Structure formats: C-alpha cells, structure tokens
Amino acid sequence: MDFSRHLDCLAADYDRLRAVVGTGADVPVPTCPGWTVADLTRHVGDVYLHKTLAMREGVEPEPWPPAEFAEEEPTALLDRGYTALRAEFATRAPRDPAATWYAPDQSVGFWIRRMAQETVVHRIDAELAAGQAVAPVPADLAVDGIDELLKVFAAYSVAAWGDYFTDVLDGSPGRTVLLRAGDAAWRVRTGPGEFAVTDGAGGGTADVTLSGSPQAVLRRLWNREAAGAEGAVAVEGAIEAAEELRRCIVVATQ
Template identity: 80%
Template sequence: MEFTRLLDCLAADYDRLRVVADADPGAPVPTCPGWTVADLTRHVGEVYLHKTVAMRDGVEREDWPPKEFAEEEPAALLDRGYTALRAEFAVRAPEAPAATWYGPDQSVGFWIRRMAQETVVHRIDAELATGQPVAPVPDDLAVDGIDELLKIFAGYSVAEWGEYFTDVLDASPGRTFLVRAGDTAWRVRTGPGEFTVTDGAGDGTADVTLSGSPQAVLRRLWNRHDADGDDGTTVEGAPEAVEELRRCIVEATQ
C-alpha cells in the first residue's frame, strides 16, 4: 500500500476508535482478556508515544510506559499519543531511518504501516467490547494486514526467535497452508523451525485452506472474529493442522 493511503486509514480508524472508546470505557474487551475499553485506549496511546520516541531518538525503549502515564486519563493519553505520532510522521519521509524490531526494515515507513494495522485491530476490539457494529475494513488495508501478519510477525519471528515456537513446531510433520483473501493468496509452509510464506496460491494441495473476504480473513487470523455464528471464512483441513497455524500466529503476536 502507498504510505499516503496507510496514513488515511490510520486517521479513519483512530477517529472511529476515539468515538467507540467513549461509549463504555468500563466494558470488558473479549478479545483482550483482562482489559477494559479504558485499558485498551491507554495501551494504544502508549504505543503511539513509544513509536514516536523510536523515530525521534533512534531507539526502541524497553522501560515503557513511563510511570507518569498512569496519572493521565486514557482518552487524553490516546489523543496526545496520536497527535505526537502524526506530527512525527509529518516531518519524516517514509524512507527515513527509525528504530524498529524488524531487522530488514529500519524505516519510518515500517511504523506507518504498523500503526495503521495496530489501530484497525484495536478499533475492532473496542467495537466488539461495546457491542457496536464493526465498521468495514477496506480490502486493501485488510490484505496488507494479512501480509504483515504472515510474513513479518509469524515468518520473521520463527526465523529470529525460533525457541519460542518449539512447542508448536518441533513435532510438526511439515504442513502447507493456503490462505485466500478475495483475489489474493499466500502459501505457508511449516515444519520444525520453519514458517515460510510465498505469494500466490502455488501448486499442489494444501493441508489447510483458509478463505474468505479480506476483512473476514484478517479478523480470523487476528482472532478478532465474532465468537458466535458465521464469521465469513471457510476453513478446510484437519483440526490439528488448523491449530498449528493458530498457535504460531498467537505466539508471534503476543
């Protein structure tokens, strides 16, 4: 996606999150056990400010969040964080250097993409918590989010921090997963110490096929789908194979 488009999506989802979060700050968030909407709001504000510092100072601070943040109202912290984040994006080109946890991309553009995706997932959290309708996720943003989740979160994490995936992958017989989101597809291969992703459906059969609209697949992979009823996806494959993919993604995103 173009960075201007990602920034537009970030703005729209921030605006939606801000409105929804005010509806019921005390509501529990089912997709983030132990959090209320106020906790979620505070978290997003803290994340925005953390990434602002990563761009400004060139380092991702580990001593975060600062203790004084706890004295700030969650909505005020969210507003302050978003204002600071957008101000930082406004004075830096996407290709400018920035500290990130993803070795291959140490640029401001990484955080533009990551914050757009962070915000859409958390505004869905807030909508689910408050019982409000989940606003549509644009197809291009959803496809980009699936790509980020599979390649950068899961694929990179397994390659760099494989010890965290030992319980999931060491006993894997080697499996192939086909993920289809509308007209876009990815082929995933797992095995001991392996989570590789290639673009396209590829050749041959898959042990598991997950398909649906881009929005539905994004929400399913992020475990943000509705708990009851049809979530708009189709999953074909053995339960143990489906569970392997799910556990890899959970481990990569926690």
C-alpha cells in the same frame, strides 16, 4: 498499499476508535481478556508515544511505559499519543531511518504501516466491547494486514526467535496452509523451526485451506473473527494444520 493510503486508513480508524472508547471505560474487551476499554485506550496511546520516540530518538525506548502515564486519563493519553505520532510522521519521509524490532526494515515507513494495522485491530476490539457494529475493513488494508501478519510477525519471529516456537513447531510433521482472501492468496509451510510464506496459491495440495473475504481472514488470523455465516472463514482440510498456524501467530504477536 502506498504510505499515503496507510495514513488515510490510520486516520479513519483512529477517529472511529476514539468515538467508541469515549464511553464505557469499565466495560471488558472480549478479544483482550483481562482488559477493560480504559486499558485498551491506554495501550493504544502508549504504543503511539513509544513509536514516536523510536523515530525521534533512533532507538526503541525501554523500559516502557513511563510510570507517570498511569496517572493520565486514558482518552487524554490516547489523544496526546495520536497527535504526537501524526506530527512525527508529518516531519519525516517513509524512507527515513527509524528504530524498529524488524531488522529488514529500519524505516519510518515500517511504523506507518504498523500503526495503521495496529489501529484497525484495536478499533475492532473497541467496537466489539461496546456492542456496536464493526465497521468494514477496506479490502486493501485487510490484505496488507494479512501479509504483514504472516511475513513480518510470524515468519520473521520464527527465524529470529525460534526458541519461542519450540512447543508449537518441534513436533510438526510439516504442513502446508493455503490462505485465500478475495483475490489474494498465500501459501504457508510449517515444520520444525520453519515458517515459510510464499505469495499466491501455488501448485500442489494443501493440508488445509482457509478462505473468505479479506476482512474476514484478517479478523480470523487476529482472533477477532466475526460471528455468523456472513463473516465466517471457510476451513477445508486438516483442522490441526489450521490450529498450528493459529498457535504460531499467537506466539508471534504476544
């Protein structure tokens, strides 16, 4: 995806998110245990403002969020955060430097992509909490989100902060997971201290294959899976291999 497309998706999903969170602030969010819609709304606003400062100041601000944010009405904080984020993106080129937690990419473009993906996932959270139909995720955004989750979150986290994955991977016999999302595919190899991702289906057998539409696979990997056959992901093979993948992603995205 190019960055203009990410920004278009960010705008569309923000509009949908904002419309959904405007009511039912005290409703629990089933995919974010312990959160209400108000908590979800505040979180997204916090994230937008945090990334705005990471670009503006050249360092990710810590500690975060500031105490005074707790006094701000959640939708007002969300609106303020989004306005600030888009204004910051408008003044910078994707290749401009920006502080990020992902060492290989210290650019504004990293945050453009990350905020598009952050917003679509939390838009789904809001829709599920409100009991509303989940709007479709465009196939290109979903494929990009799967790629980001596997490579930027999971593979990088295992390489950079391997100690966090000891409980998941140290006892692994070495497994191969094949993911198919429409026409896109990835092969993941796990093992002690290992989480390697290659593009394409590759050759040889896999311990487990997960396949479905791009949005179905994205939602499964983010633990926002759709109910019913229409949104289901087919799992063929060793369920323990799929569970190992799931546990790695949970640790990487905490």
